[in-house]
Every structure is written in structure tokens, then in C-alpha cells.
Amino acid sequence: MHNIDNNIYMNEKPSDKEQMELRRALIKSHTEMPDVEKEWERFRQTIIDDSDEETMNTSRRHLYRWVAGVAAAVILAIVCVIPSRKTTSVEVFSAKADAMDIVISTDGGEKKVVKDEKILAFVPAKKSTVLRRTIKMMEVSTPRGKDCHMTLPDGTKVWLNADSKIAFPEEFVGKERKVDVSGEAYFEVTKDTQHPFIVQTEYFTTTVHGTSFNVCAYSAKEAYVALVSGSVAVKTNDGSEEFIVPGQMASLTEGADMSIKNVDIYPLIQWKEGFFYFERDRLVDIMMELGRWYNVNIVFEHEADMNRQLHFVAEHSDSLKDIVRRLNDLGIAKFKLNKDIISIE
Structure with a gap:
């Protein structure tokens, strides 16, 4: 092993084992953005390695890997702290016995x-x-x-x-x-x-x-x-x-x-003539009327869909399955029928 001055040592880079230890330390603290300079300084103070040319070239390659590892840790930290988007369901009509x-x-x-x-x-x-x-x-x-x-x-x-x-x-x-x-x-x-x-x-x-x-x-x-x-x-x-x-x-x-x-x-x-007839009505109003006739629960997964407007005509004698199929054919939202519940997704 050779003793080297601080200026040369600043260019030395960690080994594979040392990179792994550093990544583990960073991942454990992923709720905060890692301080790259601070981590490198702490890591530099603990490393003693050969100063020959081959070791220096190897160390440069290790640096690139180390930087990539830190970047991955940064991405992981960001992903972990971003809250997930939640869907809020709204029941606008309820079936009853x-x-x-x-x-x-x-x-x-x-x-x-x-x-x-x-x-x-x-x-x-x-x-x-x-x-x-x-x-x-x-x-x-x-x-x-x-x-x-x-x-x-x-x-x-x-x-x-x-x-x-x-x-x-x-x-x-x-x-x-x-x-x-x-x-x-x-x-x-x-x-x-x-x-x-x-x-x-x-x-x-x-x-x-x-x-x-x-x-x-x-x-x-x-x-x-x-x-x-x-x-x-x-x-x-x-x-x-x-x-x-x-x-x-x-x-x-x-x-x-x-x-x-x-x-x-x-x-x-x-x-009164036996028809559902909606002319540019809000989807929530249409679904409430259908819920009342077929006595089913109506649930919107996204409130924004409630105010969509459309033209829709059907007969009171149509089956609920046929009504749902025709609504899906319009392509404005996804309608699902599950027993006594119609969900709009």
C-alpha cells in the first residue's frame, strides 16, 4: 500500500463493496433527499487504497457506478414521498327494499x-x-x-x-x-x-x-x-x-x-309514453333516473364524470343490461353492472 496526499486521494473512488454499503445507507434514509457531497466526504475519510495507475483507472470506473447508484437512490426517495392519487367514489342514488x-x-x-x-x-x-x-x-x-x-x-x-x-x-x-x-x-x-x-x-x-x-x-x-x-x-x-x-x-x-x-x-x-328521453342532460341526472326506475345503486368513481352532458333515449321496457351496454357504446365513460350496483369509472 502507498501513502498518497489529499489531492490525489480526492480522485480515488469506492470499491464495489463500498458502493453497496453506501447505497444501503442511502435507501434507509430515503424519506429525505440524500446529500451527495456530504456522503462522499464521509466515505472518502474512511477509504485507504492503492495509488498505482491501475487502481486509479479502476476507481474512475467505480465513480461512475457510484454516481449512478446515488441517482437511483434519489429517484427512490422521490417516489417514496410522493402521495398516491386516490379515487373518491360518490354514491348518487341508493336502491331500497x-x-x-x-x-x-x-x-x-x-x-x-x-x-x-x-x-x-x-x-x-x-x-x-x-x-x-x-x-x-x-x-x-x-x-x-x-x-x-x-x-x-x-x-x-x-x-x-x-x-x-x-x-x-x-x-x-x-x-x-x-x-x-x-x-x-x-x-x-x-x-x-x-x-x-x-x-x-x-x-x-x-x-x-x-x-x-x-x-x-x-x-x-x-x-x-x-x-x-x-x-x-x-x-x-x-x-x-x-x-x-x-x-x-x-x-x-x-x-x-x-x-x-x-x-x-x-x-x-x-x-309518460314509456321512454327515457334525455337531451343534453347531465350524466348524474340521467343515472339517477335510471337508478330510480331499475332500483339500483349508482356510484361515480370520478366526480368530474357527473357533469358530462349527453343525449340518450331508451324504453322503460329495456333490460338494465341492455341499458348499460348502450351507455358503454357511447364511449364517454366505463359503466359496470354488478348485481344491484352500476359504477361509472
Whole structure:
């Protein structure tokens, strides 16, 4: 072995074994960026090696390997401290255990399950009969996956969408004809200027004399009245009232104020003809409607997909598998059906 001065020794490089030890030391501390100069200085102070030319040439080659090893350790440290990107799932609609038939009930506790009737007709009782007894309240409820067409005692026609309810008296008496609705219903009201027809929901009250309109009140975010013909007055729970004309929609804003806008009525009422009809609607709204009809959970893996807009038309009679296949054909996202869950990835 030869003694060499510090200037020459600064160019000496570590052996393979020494490189391995240095890499191990660096990897153990990978949560911090390695200080290359500090590590080399510490390493230099511990090395004694030959100073002949062959050893010097070998050491140069070792330096290149050592630098590569340090670079690898730096990359490893960076990879280890970068947090992984997590996907946040959002469930926008939930399936529920529900009866699969239309049910007619009264406030007296009577119930009737409707399986086959296409149109329900409620014939008004004779006046003499009404005077002798208390008028019962009737309620018709639809499960998810079924709608219903009925005629009320005054002749008004009602289409009740899936997962909806309507309550009304078995005979309209007094100065007004009043019904309560939750969910969605389409009305063709029998004209009677002396007895206004009133539709009460959790979010607003609609007053008409003879007209056609659609009421949706599944939730505050979905609550609206869309007018097909005639004229209606829509009043919110805080007393604000607006009149709308055919082709207009009155809906609630996030602050529970009323907003009036012109809309294309056609897509809004195709459900009563047995169709899903969406015209540049948000994907989240489309999937919630499909979830309600097929009674399945709807989960978005990426929130950004919820606001995608698209045109989509299908029939209520289509199978859920066929619906999912057709959505996948659009190529906007990946739709997966697993038992009672549709996930959008």
C-alpha cells in the first residue's frame, strides 16, 4: 500500500463493496433527499487504497457506478414521498327494499294491491251517499320500475311516475280540488273555473283551472313545474308566487328561490309514453333516473364524470343490461353492472 496526499486521494473512488454499503445507507434514509457531497466526504475519510495507475483507472470506473447508484437512490426517495392519487367514489342514488306493485290505500286503513290494471278510474260517489258519510282520502303509490295512469273523481287524468304518490279525496267537495303529490306526475286537468285545481308538494303549490303540466318533486334539487298548455301559478313555501306560460319551467334554486326559464317540454314528458328521453342532460341526472326506475345503486368513481352532458333515449321496457351496454357504446365513460350496483369509472 502507498501513502498518497489529499489531492490525489480526492480522485480515488469506492470499491464495489463500498458502493453497496453506501447505497444501503442511502435507501434507509430515503424519506429525505440524500446529500451527495456530504456522503462522499464521509466515505472518502474512511477509504485507504492503492495509488498505482491501475487502481486509479479502476476507481474512475467505480465513480461512475457510484454516481449512478446515488441517482437511483434519489429517484427512490422521490417516489417514496410522493402521495398516491386516490379515487373518491360518490354514491348518487341508493336502491331500497320496496313493494313491486301499485298500491291503493285509504286513510281508514284499507289497502288494495294493483297488478294488472292499465288505467285506474275513481268514480265519484253519488251526492246523497257523500252527505251521509265522511269523505275518505285515497292514496295511490307506485314502486320503482312501474308507473300508473288514472282518472280522478272530477275526470282529471293523471300519469304517476315510478316511486311516486298522489293523495286525493274520493269526492271533490268545497271550493277547490286539491291533491298532494310526492315524486313525479303529469296532469290533464278537467276545466272548472269555479273550482281551481291545486297540486300540493313538499316544495311548492301549483294552482290551475284547466291545463296540462308536469310536476316533479322527488327532492328539492329536482323540484319543478313545467307547463304544456294553459296557465298556472306556482307558489313556494315562503309565499313567493310566479305565473308561467306554456314552454316555461318553474324550479327551485339552491337558496329555495324560484327560477323561471324557457325549456323544451317534449323530453320532460316522454316518461309518460314509456321512454327515457334525455337531451343534453347531465350524466348524474340521467343515472339517477335510471337508478330510480331499475332500483339500483349508482356510484361515480370520478366526480368530474357527473357533469358530462349527453343525449340518450331508451324504453322503460329495456333490460338494465341492455341499458348499460348502450351507455358503454357511447364511449364517454366505463359503466359496470354488478348485481344491484352500476359504477361509472
